[in-house]
Amino acid sequence: MTIKNKKMTLCLSIALALSACGEQESAETYLAQAQNYSKESQYKESIIALKNAVRLAPENSEIRFLLGEAHLSLGSALDAVKELEKAQELKYSSNKLLPLLARAYLIASDNESILALKGTDTLPDEAKVQFLAYKTLAAIRTQQLELAEKSAQQASELLSANAFTMLAQAYVELARNNIDKALGLVAKVTTIDANNPEAIMLEAQIASAQQEYSKASDHYQRYEKLQPNARIVYLLIADSLLKASRYDEAEKYADAILKSLPNQPIANYVKAATRFVANDFQPAVEFAEKAIQGKLSTPHVRLIAGAGSYHLGNFEQAHNHLSYIAELLVPEHPAKKMLIISQFQLGLIDDLTDSLDSFSPQNKDDEQFLSTLSFNLFSVGATQEAKKLAEKSVSADERAPVDDARKGILKLMMNDPSGVENLESALKANPKLEGAELAIAYAALQSGDYEKAFEVAQKWQEKHPEVAGSYNMLAAVYIAQQKNDLAKQSLHTSLEKEANNLFALTELAKLNFTEGNKAEAEKYAQLAVDNYPESPKALRYYYAAKSDEQSLEKIKQAYQKNTNNIEISLLYVDALINAGNLAEALVISNSVDSSVKTPKKAWLQRIAIHRRQGNELQFVTTIEKWLQANPYHIEPILMISDHYVKQRQGQKALQYIDKALSDHHKDNLALKVVKIQLLLDNAKLYEAKKLYEDKQFELVKPELQSGLEGRIALLEKNYVKAVEKLAPFYQAYPTSQNAILLSVAYKENNQEAKSQQLLSNHLLKNDKDDRARMMLANSYIGTDHNKAIVEYERLVETQKENVVVLNNLAWLTMDKGQIEKALEYSKAAYEKAPELASVVDTRGMVLYKAGKNAEAWKRLSEAYKLSKGNDTAIALNYAEVLIANKRNDDALKVLNSINVKNSADMNRKKQLAAQVQ
Incomplete structure (x- = not known):
C-alpha cells in the first residue's frame, strides 16, 4: 500500500x-x-x-x-x-x-x-x-x-x-x-x-x-x-350524547368515527338515530342497516330501520325489521301500529291478526285506527278479520269524523307527524271537531313531546272547562311525565265535572295501586266496577286491587251477562286460575270458540290449566288443536317440539318444525334456530351445516352464532375451535347444557383441568344442576378420588335411585378404605340392579375387602356369569376371590381363559397365577 x-x-x-x-x-x-x-x-x-x-x-x-x-x-x-x-x-x-x-x-x-x-x-x-x-x-x-x-x-x-x-x-x-x-x-x-x-x-x-x-x-x-x-x-361519547338527547353533538362524533371507520356498527347506530330524530329517514335506514350488518342487532337499531322504512313506504323492510322486535313492543307503541299497517300492505293478513291479538283500543284514536284498518281489510276480501277489527273499534258514543280528520288520525297512529296538518285542517273546517285536538295532544304525548302535549291539553281544557275529558287528557300528560300528584288533581277535577267517569276512576285506582295505597286503589276500583259492572277494564282493575271472592263474583256476573265477550271471558278465566278453580276455568276457556280467530291468550290459558293439573295428554291434545285451528301461530309449534325434546323424541320434534318451515313459516328464523339445535342434539352434522348456510342466521345474536359454530366444531372434532366458540356462548347463556358442551370441548382438547374448573364454577351458581355435577364427578374419577366422592355424595342426596352414582360411590369409598360406606352404597346399588355385571362385581369386591370371602365369591361368581367371562376386570376379580376361598384349581381355569389387552392386566394375571402354582 x-x-x-x-x-x-x-x-x-x-x-x-x-x-x-x-x-x-x-x-x-x-x-x-x-x-x-x-x-x-x-x-x-x-x-x-x-x-x-x-x-x-x-x-x-x-x-x-x-x-x-x-x-x-x-x-x-x-x-x-x-x-x-x-x-x-x-x-x-x-x-x-x-x-x-x-x-x-x-x-x-x-x-x-x-x-x-x-x-x-x-x-x-x-x-x-x-x-x-x-x-x-x-x-x-x-x-x-x-x-x-x-x-x-x-x-x-x-x-x-x-x-x-x-x-x-x-x-x-x-x-x-x-x-x-x-x-x-x-x-x-x-x-x-x-x-x-x-x-x-x-x-x-x-x-x-x-x-x-x-x-x-x-x-x-x-x-x-x-x-x-x-x-x-369517541364511541362512548357519541353513545352517551345520544342517550342524553344531545343529537347534534352525538352526530358530530359519529361522523368523525365513520370518516375513518365507515362500517363501525355503534357509530352507524348513533348516526341512524340522529338522522331519524331529524326525520331524515332514508339515511337513517341506511345507517341502521349498516349497524345491523356489523352485528349490532339491538331492538333500538331494528326500530329505527323498521320505522324509517315504514316512513319511506318500504313496507317489506319495515315488516322484516319490526317483526324482529314485535314481542318487545307494548301494544300502544307507534311501531306496533306501523307493523300492523306494513302487514296489511304486504297482504300478510294472518300475521296482521296475530299482531292485533294483544291490541285493544284505549281511546278514540285507537278506535279510529282500527276502524280504518277494518275498512281496508274489507276492501281486500278479508271479511272475518275486518269484522273482528270493526267490533273492537266500535264504541257506544262513536261519531263519524270527517275524512281529513280520519286520515290525520291514521297518520298519527303510524307516527307520521304530517297527520297533525290534516287534523288542523279538519279543525279549521269544523272548529267543533274536538277529537282532533285530543288526537294532536295524544300524538305529542306518544312522541315524548310533553311540552306540546301539555300545551294542547291545557288549551283544550281552558276552552272546555266543564268537560271531564279535558282534565283526563291533562292527567294523561302528567302520568306520562310521572307527575302523579298533578295527575290525581286533574282526575279528581274530572270526576267533579263528570261523576264516576271510567277513565278517571280506573286511572286513580291504577295510580294508587302502583304507589302502594291499597285502600284508595280499592275505593276507586269499587266505584269503577259499581258504575261499569260489565267493563273489562273496570273489572280487571277491581280484581287486581282486591283479588278476593267478592271481586271474582263481580267478574262472574259480568261474564254470565256477556258470555260472548271475549275480553270478559279471558279475564274470568285468569281470575279462576288465580283462585285455583282450574276445573271451572277450563270449562269457561273451552266455551270460547276454537278457530283461526281464537286469541292466543285463550290457548295459552288452556295449556296453563292442563300443566297445573299435570294432564300431559290434554296438554299435548290442546297444542295439536291449536295448530289445527291456526297454523299461522308459532307458539304451538315451539311448545309441541319442546315437549317431544323433553320426551327424548327428537325426531318427532323435528317433524313439527319441518312441517312449519315448509308451509306457513318458511322464513321464520326462530324455528330455524330451534331446528339447527335439534339437528346438533341428534348429531346430524351435515344437515345442521347445510341449514346454517341460510343467510337469515346472520341476523341472530353474535353469541348465539358463536354457540352454533362451536357445536358444529365439536361434532367435527375441531376441539380448539369448539372451545373458542363455546366459551362466549356459555358466558352469554350460562345454562346446564352449554356448560356441559364447553366442558366436553375442554376435555377433548386435553384441558381436563379447565373442564373441571368450568363445571365447578358453574355449580357454585347452579347448585341443583345434577347433569353438570354428574359430569364433574365422572371427570374427578380420573384425577382426584376425594373430590369425586364429594360430588357423588351430593348427587346421591337427590338421586337415591341412581345406580351409576351408587356404584361409583361404592367403588371409590372402597378404594379409599371406607369399607362401611362402600358396603352401604354397594348394597343399595345391588338391590336396584342385580342384573348389571358391573354393579354385582363392585358388590363382590366390597365384600371381599370387608373380609367376607364367602359372600364375595357368590357375588363375583354372579358377575362373572353375567359378563359371560368377556370382561377382563371382572374375571381377574373373580379369580382373586377364588384364590382367597382356596379354590386354586377353579382360579387357574379362569386365569387361563382370560385374554389380557394391556400391561396392567397382564401383570395382575401373572401375580394371581403365581399364587396358585
Missing part, C-alpha cells in the same frame, strides 16, 4: 469515527429535546424528537421507554405497547416500565396480557399498586371477579391511601353494582389526582350506570382531552 493510500484510509477512519460520535451526540440531543417537551406536556413534539432519536439509536432502551410513555400520554395504546415491549426486550428497568406497559395493554383492551405480565412481584410498592389497579380492571373485564377482589385487596395491604388502591377498590365496587361506594372512592382518587384518565373514565361509567348520560358524556370528553388518540372514547 502506498503512502497516499495509507493517508486516505486513515482519513476515512477518522471521518467514520467522527460521524459515529456525531450521531450519538445527535440522539442525546433529541432525547433532551423530548424530555423538555414532555415537561411542558407537548407530547406530539416529544414523540417526533424521540422517533428521531430511535432512528439514530434504535437499541437505546431509555429512548424506547420514553417514546412508549409519550404515546401512552396521548392514548395511542398500540404504539405505546410496541415501544414499551421493545424497551422491555432491551432490559429496561421493570420498576418504571411494567406499570406503564400494563396501562398500555389496558387501553388496547388486551386484558389477557395484563394478567400474564411477569416480574410484577418485585416492583416497589408505588409501582406495584399501580399495576394491581390495572390488573383489577383486567380481571373484571374477563369476568374474574374473585381475582379482581384479590388484586384490590393486595393493593390495599400495600398502600391503603394510594390513589391507585382506591381506583382498584372502585372498580370492584362498580362490578358489584355498589354505585355509591364506587362514586365515593373515585371522588377521593380525583382529589389526589384530578387528571387520572382511568378515574375520569370510571366517573363516566358510573354516571352511565346511574343513567346520567349528559354527565357521562362530559366525563368522556374530559378523558378525550387527556387521551386524544384513544379513539374508542
Whole structure:
C-alpha cells in the first residue's frame, strides 16, 4: 500500500469515527429535546424528537421507554405497547416500565396480557399498586371477579391511601353494582389526582350506570382531552350524547368515527338515530342497516330501520325489521301500529291478526285506527278479520269524523307527524271537531313531546272547562311525565265535572295501586266496577286491587251477562286460575270458540290449566288443536317440539318444525334456530351445516352464532375451535347444557383441568344442576378420588335411585378404605340392579375387602356369569376371590381363559397365577 493510500484510509477512519460520535451526540440531543417537551406536556413534539432519536439509536432502551410513555400520554395504546415491549426486550428497568406497559395493554383492551405480565412481584410498592389497579380492571373485564377482589385487596395491604388502591377498590365496587361506594372512592382518587384518565373514565361509567348520560358524556370528553388518540372514547361519547338527547353533538362524533371507520356498527347506530330524530329517514335506514350488518342487532337499531322504512313506504323492510322486535313492543307503541299497517300492505293478513291479538283500543284514536284498518281489510276480501277489527273499534258514543280528520288520525297512529296538518285542517273546517285536538295532544304525548302535549291539553281544557275529558287528557300528560300528584288533581277535577267517569276512576285506582295505597286503589276500583259492572277494564282493575271472592263474583256476573265477550271471558278465566278453580276455568276457556280467530291468550290459558293439573295428554291434545285451528301461530309449534325434546323424541320434534318451515313459516328464523339445535342434539352434522348456510342466521345474536359454530366444531372434532366458540356462548347463556358442551370441548382438547374448573364454577351458581355435577364427578374419577366422592355424595342426596352414582360411590369409598360406606352404597346399588355385571362385581369386591370371602365369591361368581367371562376386570376379580376361598384349581381355569389387552392386566394375571402354582 502506498503512502497516499495509507493517508486516505486513515482519513476515512477518522471521518467514520467522527460521524459515529456525531450521531450519538445527535440522539442525546433529541432525547433532551423530548424530555423538555414532555415537561411542558407537548407530547406530539416529544414523540417526533424521540422517533428521531430511535432512528439514530434504535437499541437505546431509555429512548424506547420514553417514546412508549409519550404515546401512552396521548392514548395511542398500540404504539405505546410496541415501544414499551421493545424497551422491555432491551432490559429496561421493570420498576418504571411494567406499570406503564400494563396501562398500555389496558387501553388496547388486551386484558389477557395484563394478567400474564411477569416480574410484577418485585416492583416497589408505588409501582406495584399501580399495576394491581390495572390488573383489577383486567380481571373484571374477563369476568374474574374473585381475582379482581384479590388484586384490590393486595393493593390495599400495600398502600391503603394510594390513589391507585382506591381506583382498584372502585372498580370492584362498580362490578358489584355498589354505585355509591364506587362514586365515593373515585371522588377521593380525583382529589389526589384530578387528571387520572382511568378515574375520569370510571366517573363516566358510573354516571352511565346511574343513567346520567349528559354527565357521562362530559366525563368522556374530559378523558378525550387527556387521551386524544384513544379513539374508542369517541364511541362512548357519541353513545352517551345520544342517550342524553344531545343529537347534534352525538352526530358530530359519529361522523368523525365513520370518516375513518365507515362500517363501525355503534357509530352507524348513533348516526341512524340522529338522522331519524331529524326525520331524515332514508339515511337513517341506511345507517341502521349498516349497524345491523356489523352485528349490532339491538331492538333500538331494528326500530329505527323498521320505522324509517315504514316512513319511506318500504313496507317489506319495515315488516322484516319490526317483526324482529314485535314481542318487545307494548301494544300502544307507534311501531306496533306501523307493523300492523306494513302487514296489511304486504297482504300478510294472518300475521296482521296475530299482531292485533294483544291490541285493544284505549281511546278514540285507537278506535279510529282500527276502524280504518277494518275498512281496508274489507276492501281486500278479508271479511272475518275486518269484522273482528270493526267490533273492537266500535264504541257506544262513536261519531263519524270527517275524512281529513280520519286520515290525520291514521297518520298519527303510524307516527307520521304530517297527520297533525290534516287534523288542523279538519279543525279549521269544523272548529267543533274536538277529537282532533285530543288526537294532536295524544300524538305529542306518544312522541315524548310533553311540552306540546301539555300545551294542547291545557288549551283544550281552558276552552272546555266543564268537560271531564279535558282534565283526563291533562292527567294523561302528567302520568306520562310521572307527575302523579298533578295527575290525581286533574282526575279528581274530572270526576267533579263528570261523576264516576271510567277513565278517571280506573286511572286513580291504577295510580294508587302502583304507589302502594291499597285502600284508595280499592275505593276507586269499587266505584269503577259499581258504575261499569260489565267493563273489562273496570273489572280487571277491581280484581287486581282486591283479588278476593267478592271481586271474582263481580267478574262472574259480568261474564254470565256477556258470555260472548271475549275480553270478559279471558279475564274470568285468569281470575279462576288465580283462585285455583282450574276445573271451572277450563270449562269457561273451552266455551270460547276454537278457530283461526281464537286469541292466543285463550290457548295459552288452556295449556296453563292442563300443566297445573299435570294432564300431559290434554296438554299435548290442546297444542295439536291449536295448530289445527291456526297454523299461522308459532307458539304451538315451539311448545309441541319442546315437549317431544323433553320426551327424548327428537325426531318427532323435528317433524313439527319441518312441517312449519315448509308451509306457513318458511322464513321464520326462530324455528330455524330451534331446528339447527335439534339437528346438533341428534348429531346430524351435515344437515345442521347445510341449514346454517341460510343467510337469515346472520341476523341472530353474535353469541348465539358463536354457540352454533362451536357445536358444529365439536361434532367435527375441531376441539380448539369448539372451545373458542363455546366459551362466549356459555358466558352469554350460562345454562346446564352449554356448560356441559364447553366442558366436553375442554376435555377433548386435553384441558381436563379447565373442564373441571368450568363445571365447578358453574355449580357454585347452579347448585341443583345434577347433569353438570354428574359430569364433574365422572371427570374427578380420573384425577382426584376425594373430590369425586364429594360430588357423588351430593348427587346421591337427590338421586337415591341412581345406580351409576351408587356404584361409583361404592367403588371409590372402597378404594379409599371406607369399607362401611362402600358396603352401604354397594348394597343399595345391588338391590336396584342385580342384573348389571358391573354393579354385582363392585358388590363382590366390597365384600371381599370387608373380609367376607364367602359372600364375595357368590357375588363375583354372579358377575362373572353375567359378563359371560368377556370382561377382563371382572374375571381377574373373580379369580382373586377364588384364590382367597382356596379354590386354586377353579382360579387357574379362569386365569387361563382370560385374554389380557394391556400391561396392567397382564401383570395382575401373572401375580394371581403365581399364587396358585
